Amino acid sequence: MDCKKIQDVIFNFVYGESSEAELEATRDHLEKCGDCARERQVIEKLLSKIKNCEPQESVSEDCRNRMLSKIKSSLGGEEAPG
Amino acid sequence: MESTADSRNLEVASLPAPGSDEELVMQLAAGDAAAFDQIFDRYHKQIYNFIRKQVSERENIEDLVQEVFLRVFKSSKNFDTSKKFSSWVYKIALNEVKRHWKKSAAKQTFSLNTPVGDEGSESERQDFIEDFRDLPENVLERENFSETLKVLIDRLPEKQRTVVILKIYHELTFEEIAEICECPLSTVLSRMRYAVNKLRRWLGVEED
Numbered sequence: 001m002d003c004k005k006i007q008d009v010i011f012n013f014v015y016g017e018s019s020e021a022e023l024e025a026t027r028d029h030l031e032k033c034g035d036c037a038r039e040r041q042v043i044e045k046l047l048s049k050i051k052n053c054e055p056q057e058s059v060s061e062d063c064r065n066r067m068l069s070k071i072k073s074s075l076g077g078e079e080a081p082g
Numbered sequence: 083m084e085s086t087a088d089s090r091n092l093e094v095a096s097l098p099a100p101g102s103d104e105e106l107v108m109q110l111a112a113g114d115a116a117a118f119d120q121i122f123d124r125y126h127k128q129i130y131n132f133i134r135k136q137v138s139e140r141e142n143i144e145d146l147v148q149e150v151f152l153r154v155f156k157s158s159k160n161f162d163t164s165k166k167f168s169s170w171v172y173k174i175a176l177n178e179v180k181r182h183w184k185k186s187a188a189k190q191t192f193s194l195n196t197p198v199g200d201e202g203s204e205s206e207r208q209d210f211i212e213d214f215r216d217l218p219e220n221v222l223e224r225e226n227f228s229e230t231l232k233v234l235i236d237r238l239p240e241k242q243r244t245v246v247i248l249k250i251y252h253e254l255t256f257e258e259i260a261e262i263c264e265c266p267l268s269t270v271l272s273r274m275r276y277a278v279n280k281l282r283r284w285l286g287v288e289e290d
Contacts, residue, residue: 011274017256051250053228056131068122071148081111081159
């Protein structure tokens with residue numbers, strides 16, 4: 001694994017989706033290469049900031065009921081597909 | 083005898099787990115309309131938030147969510163129960179969003195100049211960097227960071243933005259995103275990389 005290849009696999013790595021072989025090779029490289037290790041930290045920090053800055057919006061009960069009722073009225077009493 | 087038992091085992095193995103999303107869709111497809119309410123309750127918030135991040139006109143969000151679940155209802159018979167329902171419903175939602183973009187004159191959320199390709203051209207990017215040249219260095223610590231970020235994410239090309247939203251806010255795996263976007267895994271990873279690199283540059287994020 002070299003610095004260029006790390007760019008292709010770093011997101012798999014930070015999200016824990018690396019294959020077994022890829023995981024080991026990525027870990028090895030990050031232990032040896034300070035630049036890539038710092039790069040990984042920057043990416044993780046940014047992803048975490050992005051994630052935390054905008055929580056999911058809650059959907060009110062009213063909104064939920066309104067949507068469900070409109071869906072059912074669009075179906076016009078249509079039976080379930082079976 | 084043995085082969086009958088084997089085939090029965092195979093049949094059981096291919097059935098969705100009890101209480102799973104996939105089982106509910108099977109029940110819906112078999113005519114159990116009550117299963118639809120359960121599916122809606124499990125997924126309407128996620129789909130609402132996915133659509134909210136993709137369209138700017140708030141009044142359209144509820145309509146699009148309704149369209150998504152109407153399609154789920156009507157297409158449940160076509161669902162392949164060996165696949166994940168979550169990927170299927172996001173794929174339907176993404177298609178609805180695309181349909182909306184096509185219909186809408188103001189296709190993009192914040193700017194008519196938003197790059198539309200996977201990567202956007204260098205000149206468009208350069209223009210945008212110029213727009214944000216005055217962002218302070220500590221932008222990540224600012225109270226209005228979330229607003230800044232929302233604008234920046236909306237400025238990403240559509241395909242990159244979809245990957246970023248599905249990955250960061252909806253925590254889907256890259257494999258699932260590839261299935262939703264109907265593209266190879268390597269393309270999803272590359273879109274993620276381009277998007278994050280752009281956000282980094284635009285935000286001026288570097289090592290501490």
